Amino acid sequence: MTDNRRGFLRRIRARIRLAWLAATTQRFLPHLGLVVLAALLVSWLSPFDQGLLLAGAIAAAFVLVLLAGSLLLRISDWDASRAAERGLGAKDVFSTALEFDDENDGVHRSIQDRADRIAATASPAVAIPIHANRRRLRQFGIIAALTVLVGILPPLGSSPALSSDLQAAIEEEADQIERLAEAVREANVETSEEIIAELERLAEELRSAETVEQALQLLEDSESRLEASMDPEFLSQKTAVQGLARDLALRPLSTGSALDAASQFRDLAESLGELSEPELAALEDRLSDLAASQAAGNASLSGQLSEAARALSSGDLAGAARSLQDAAAGQQTGLQDARGQQALGETQRALEGARHRLSGTADPNQAQGQGQGQGQGQGQGQGQGQGQGQGQGQGQGQSQGQGQGQGQGQGQGQPGAASGIISGVAPGDGTAAGQGGRGTVGQGTGEGFGSEVGAASVFDPVDRGNVSDMLQVGIDGGSGEGAVIGTAEAPTQTGQSLVPYSRVLPEYLNEAADALGELQLPPSMRGIVQTYFDLLADEAG
Amino acid sequence: MADLQPQDLEMYSEVADQIEEAVGRRIAGQPDLIRQTLVGLLAEGHVLLEGVPGLGKTELVKAFSEAIGVDFSRVQFTPDLMPADIVGTQVLAEDDSGHRRFEYQAGPIFTNLLLADEINRATPKTQAALLEAMQERQVTVAGETRPLPRPFLVLATQNPIELEGTYPLPEAQLDRFMFKVTVEPPTADVLEEILRRTTGGAIPDVPLAADLETVSRMIAMTPALPIATHLLVYVSRIVEATQPGGDTATPPVKRYVRWGSSPRGAQAMVLAAKAAAMIEGRLHVTADDIRWAAPAALRHRLVLGYEASAEGVRSDVIIDELLHTVPEPKPEIRGTP
Numbered sequence: 001m002t003d004n005r006r007g008f009l010r011r012i013r014a015r016i017r018l019a020w021l022a023a024t025t026q027r028f029l030p031h032l033g034l035v036v037l038a039a040l041l042v043s044w045l046s047p048f049d050q051g052l053l054l055a056g057a058i059a060a061a062f063v064l065v066l067l068a069g070s071l072l073l074r075i076s077d078w079d080a081s082r083a084a085e086r087g088l089g090a091k092d093v094f095s096t097a098l099e100f101d102d103e104n105d106g107v108h109r110s111i112q113d114r115a116d117r118i119a120a121t122a123s124p125a126v127a128i129p130i131h132a133n134r135r136r137l138r139q140f141g142i143i144a145a146l147t148v149l150v151g152i153l154p155p156l157g158s159s160p161a162l163s164s165d166l167q168a169a170i171e172e173e174a175d176q177i178e179r180l181a182e183a184v185r186e187a188n189v190e191t192s193e194e195i196i197a198e199l200e201r202l203a204e205e206l207r208s209a210e211t212v213e214q215a216l217q218l219l220e221d222s223e224s225r226l227e228a229s230m231d232p233e234f235l236s237q238k239t240a241v242q243g244l245a246r247d248l249a250l251r252p253l254s255t256g257s258a259l260d261a262a263s264q265f266r267d268l269a270e271s272l273g274e275l276s277e278p279e280l281a282a283l284e285d286r287l288s289d290l291a292a293s294q295a296a297g298n299a300s301l302s303g304q305l306s307e308a309a310r311a312l313s314s315g316d317l318a319g320a321a322r323s324l325q326d327a328a329a330g331q332q333t334g335l336q337d338a339r340g341q342q343a344l345g346e347t348q349r350a351l352e353g354a355r356h357r358l359s360g361t362a363d364p365n366q367a368q369g370q371g372q373g374q375g376q377g378q379g380q381g382q383g384q385g386q387g388q389g390q391g392q393g394q395g396q397g398q399s400q401g402q403g404q405g406q407g408q409g410q411g412q413g414q415p416g417a418a419s420g421i422i423s424g425v426a427p428g429d430g431t432a433a434g435q436g437g438r439g440t441v442g443q444g445t446g447e448g449f450g451s452e453v454g455a456a457s458v459f460d461p462v463d464r465g466n467v468s469d470m471l472q473v474g475i476d477g478g479s480g481e482g483a484v485i486g487t488a489e490a491p492t493q494t495g496q497s498l499v500p501y502s503r504v505l506p507e508y509l510n511e512a513a514d515a516l517g518e519l520q521l522p523p524s525m526r527g528i529v530q531t532y533f534d535l536l537a538d539e540a541g
Numbered sequence: 542m543a544d545l546q547p548q549d550l551e552m553y554s555e556v557a558d559q560i561e562e563a564v565g566r567r568i569a570g571q572p573d574l575i576r577q578t579l580v581g582l583l584a585e586g587h588v589l590l591e592g593v594p595g596l597g598k599t600e601l602v603k604a605f606s607e608a609i610g611v612d613f614s615r616v617q618f619t620p621d622l623m624p625a626d627i628v629g630t631q632v633l634a635e636d637d638s639g640h641r642r643f644e645y646q647a648g649p650i651f652t653n654l655l656l657a658d659e660i661n662r663a664t665p666k667t668q669a670a671l672l673e674a675m676q677e678r679q680v681t682v683a684g685e686t687r688p689l690p691r692p693f694l695v696l697a698t699q700n701p702i703e704l705e706g707t708y709p710l711p712e713a714q715l716d717r718f719m720f721k722v723t724v725e726p727p728t729a730d731v732l733e734e735i736l737r738r739t740t741g742g743a744i745p746d747v748p749l750a751a752d753l754e755t756v757s758r759m760i761a762m763t764p765a766l767p768i769a770t771h772l773l774v775y776v777s778r779i780v781e782a783t784q785p786g787g788d789t790a791t792p793p794v795k796r797y798v799r800w801g802s803s804p805r806g807a808q809a810m811v812l813a814a815k816a817a818a819m820i821e822g823r824l825h826v827t828a829d830d831i832r833w834a835a836p837a838a839l840r841h842r843l844v845l846g847y848e849a850s851a852e853g854v855r856s857d858v859i860i861d862e863l864l865h866t867v868p869e870p871k872p873e874i875r876g877t878p
Binding site for chain 1: 546550766767768769770772823825826828870876877
């Protein structure tokens with residue numbers, strides 16, 4: 001083969017690679033388009049948000065495979081010769097010349113010469129034309145148009161871009177969270193640093209949130225992290241520590257002692273030598289009782305008090321004094337821990353409130369529907385004699401006097417989606433029965449029977465403007481036949497037929513503390529119960 | 542094998558042109574018929590001409606014999622024609638001295654161009670005698686084998702109508718013909734030319750276009766023309782596709798063909814393609830030559846079934862479809878022509 005024809009065939013090969021690339025690309029373009037469209041559709045219809053990236057990767061892989069395929073294409077001399085002679089209409093001259101190449105044969109030489117002459121003037125572009133596959137290109141065009149359409153449409157079910165109102169609402173929540181962080185810093189509890197870090201980070205992330213969903217998710221994540229930081233034994237420990245404090249406040253260990261438990265322990269440790277034998281014996285019993293009361297929630301303090309009691313029993317006043325000093329320190333530490341944990345819980349609830357507000361801002365229709373639909377309650381009650389009453393904000397309540405009462409309440413409805421259900425049945429003896437429902441917004445309808453003995457205002461631990469609690473603590477005695485004396489519609493925040501809970505609080509506290517220490521309650525229920533009583537205690541304080 | 546030279550090829554092409562031109566003076570408006578007959582001559586392949594009477598078949602043979610200056614014989618085949626009437630026989634002869642002896646009297650087959658007119662009217666026995674001579678290019682009479690002169694070309698005719706009292710050629714004997722050429726009735730223009738030439742009182746002369754020696758060299762050179770392997774593959778694919786039981790058979794073949802072409806069909810296509818290339822002055826065969834030769838080489842080799850007869854499907858239709866269906870070997874690379 002002459003150099004002339006060899007060079008020609010080399011150019012033909014390059015042209016064949018190009019033609020193969022063009023033909024194969026056109027052949028599979030609709031398929032590529034379909035795959036890319038499918039990827040975008042998946043991204044459009046589902047939460048999978050990497051559709052564009054996936055589509056780009058598929059397209060890039062397609063290009064790479066085609067390029068590699070064209071480079072790796074094996075094109076023999078015969079292939080190039082046949083392609084060239086077919087494209088040029090050269091009547092099989094190149095392939096025949098390739099086969100009949102005997103230089104000593106006149107006919108062969110003539111065939112070679114003819115092939116060389118054609119090769120010298122032929123253009124590879126003419127020999128190997130690149131055709132447009134119109135049908136495939138048309139198909140691809142349609143698919144490409146659909147792909148672009150899917151690409152520019154926002155994902156199905158996605159939130160629209162943040163409106164200025166929503167942006168302002170998020171900004172406001174971020175500001176509030178920063179203010180909350182500042183308040184936590186001033187409170188200077190054990191968990192302040194952790195809470196502040198969480199809140200500052202949350203505020204910053206909130207400001208950069210692009211959608212309401214993202215902002216809500218950030219708040220929820222933050223709540224989850226704070227909840228995870230809380231000690232699962234916090235409730236029982238807090239109950240024990242605060243119960244001890246209250247017990248000692250009501251019944252000091254010695255007359256004239258300071259009110260707080262730690263001070264009482266320290267004062268007692270210093271004055272043990274001044275006590276008489278009967279006083280020491282009484283003190284030993286008291287310390288044993290206190291130790292028993294702390295066994296469930298504060299084992300460490302219980303052990304120290306038990307140790308002090310044992311020391312007193314054995315006449316070891318010095319040992320008893322050391323144990324009492326330890327108990328004082330333990331009680332102080334326990335209180336600090338409790339405050340820190342409480343700060344975590346309150347921060348979590350504050351974030352929950354922020355989330356509800358933001359959710360309500362994002363979808364006011366939803367908030368309205370829930371508030372109206374779920375936030376109503378109705379109560380019925382029957383009473384006998386005097387002192388029967390019933391009321392509710394969000395819930396239902398029933399009670400009967402004469403030592404028996406039943407109450408049941410449900411309360412729901414907040415701006416947004418929060419809801420709360422508290423139900424219970426409490427036997428009453430004329431002094432207490434009732435339930436409380438938590439909620440926000442919502443209309444409550446209440447009907448009351450009998451005479452109203454007393455009512456307490458509602459306490460809102462999170463946001464007084466939006467979250468409300470109702471406490472119905474009972475009915476103050478009653479007997480005889482009763483009659484409906486009136487009904488009233490009551491908003492959630494102001495229930496009717498309430499009595500001052502200060503009357504029943506100490507007993508409630510003791511019962512609740514015992515229950516928390518003894519019952520195997522799930523942590524979520526402990527939280528509810530603990531929060532309930534914490535609020536009562538704080539309000540009382 | 543003869544040594545083919547490029548310069549000879551140019552001369553042969555010119556001679557072929559002259560022969561066609563010379564024959565064309567007598568035969569009006571049948572260039573394909575003349576070309577196919579010339580191809581048959583150069584490839585030493587016998588030609589079966591099929592057409593109604595009066596289309597100039599006899600004139601064609603006469604014109605060829607005059608154009609190349611060779612002997613010509615014409616035998617009218619009839620049912621009472623005997624083999625000896627064709628190949629010759631021993632006759633009792635008496636010399637000057639009065640001795641009698643058997644002497645071989647050659648039949649009309651001892652010629653260069655033999656026109657076997659209406660071959661299908663002779664008995665199979667007579668047909669077989671002729672066809673044996675066509676294949677062997679020799680005859681044996683009274684134990685003595687006598688070679689036929691070269692070139693030797695039989696142009697047989699058969700009438701597609703008036704089949705009553707005829708003896709259709711068996712497939713095996715049909716296979717001996719390289720080409721079967723269908724002589725179509727002339728168009729009005731051609732007919733006008735025929736009238737002008739034949740009714741004026743003087744029949745056009747056919748000039749001598751080539752001598753016997755040149756024609757013999759052309760016949761000898763024809764097989765030497767190169768043909769690329771992929772064209773042999775192409776021919777093989779076409780012939781394979783005529784077999785109704787084959788994997789590559791086209792739907793019409795499967796439906797209408799009972800028996801496909803024999804290998805002689807492939808040989809005929811290749812030789813005819815080479816002869817056509819020589820006439821064109823080309824140094825090698827092309828796929829176009831193959832496609833040109835295919836119908837004449839295959840149409841009498843396809844045995845059609847009853848369904849084809851019932852539906853009036855001719856073998857030409859099937860061959861045409863075959864040529865459009867069977868792919869010419871080409872690179873199996875997407876995007877290439």
